[in-house]
Amino acid sequence: xxxxxPNNIFAKIIRGELPCHKIYEDDRALVFLDIMPRAPGHALVxxxxxxxxxxxxxxxxxxxxxxxxxRVARAGMKVFQADGVxxxxxxxxxxxxxxxHLHVHVIPRKEGVxxxxxxxxxxxxxxxxxxxxxxxxxMQSV
Numbered sequence: 001x002x003x004x005x006p007n008n009i010f011a012k013i014i015r016g017e018l019p020c021h022k023i024y025e026d027d028r029a030l031v032f033l034d035i036m037p038r039a040p041g042h043a044l045v046x047x048x049x050x051x052x053x054x055x056x057x058x059x060x061x062x063x064x065x066x067x068x069x070x071r072v073a074r075a076g077m078k079v080f081q082a083d084g085v086x087x088x089x090x091x092x093x094x095x096x097x098x099x100x101h102l103h104v105h106v107i108p109r110k111e112g113v114x115x116x117x118x119x120x121x122x123x124x125x126x127x128x129x130x131x132x133x134x135x136x137x138x139m140q141s142v
């Protein structure tokens with residue numbers, strides 16, 4: 001497996017070198033919206049520690065990411081009045097991974113509404129800002 005690249009886009013977001021529509025942050029995890037969402041509220045949960053994917057992440061960091069992803073899923077259900085949640089996580093090229101920093105997709109879903117294809121349409125920044133604000137508020141009570 002290749003080494004972790006500290007210049008991947010998510011590492012740059014963690015360091016504040018690139019912007020994001022932040023939903024939640026603590027000392028071990030960061031949550032922000034995907035700029036090309038497959039459904040409204042499509043969030044990404046990442047560890048702050050350098051981890052290429054599930055295969056090399058520290059187990060304690062993985063457990064923390066899972067706990068945060070659960071909270072994000074609950075917030076997404078509430079904010080978007082979702083009927084369910086899709087959680088996805090990809091590892092290495094053959095597994096569908098595109099950004100090589102561990103990340104978990106948390107996607108609120110409505111019954112009968114298909115997800116958009118991956119990386120198909122960039123959402124308007126003002127829409128993402130509004131969604132991030134609502135999800136951040138909901139994260140405080142879930």
